[in-house]
Amino acid sequence: MGRLRKKHYNEPIRMEAKRFGYFPKTFLWHGRRYDVRRVERAWTVSRRRARRCFRVHTIEGVFDLYQDLSANTWHLEKVVADRR
Numbered sequence: 001m002g003r004l005r006k007k008h009y010n011e012p013i014r015m016e017a018k019r020f021g022y023f024p025k026t027f028l029w030h031g032r033r034y035d036v037r038r039v040e041r042a043w044t045v046s047r048r049r050a051r052r053c054f055r056v057h058t059i060e061g062v063f064d065l066y067q068d069l070s071a072n073t074w075h076l077e078k079v080v081a082d083r084r
Contacts, residue, residue: 004061004082013065015074024056024065029076034058059083 016026016033023039040062041055050069055062062081067074 004079008078009076010078011076013074013076015067024054024074027065027074027076034060034063053077055080 014028019025024036036056038057043053045051052067054065061083064077
């Protein structure tokens, strides 16, 4: 896979595993597995639909992920930094 583009995606992802039943640990995006090395930040946004948001670091880069709490779905909001 080529370099990640730093932009907003708002695409669904598959959360494979969580730490402590809460923090992202492993997720799949476009068929590729990303292992979270560190969660930099976690926060909740209460708008029309409540979201639990996370800024995570992987070997490939830094991502902003969120969980839609009402639908219990996970999404990649944006790529913050590319480490390739």
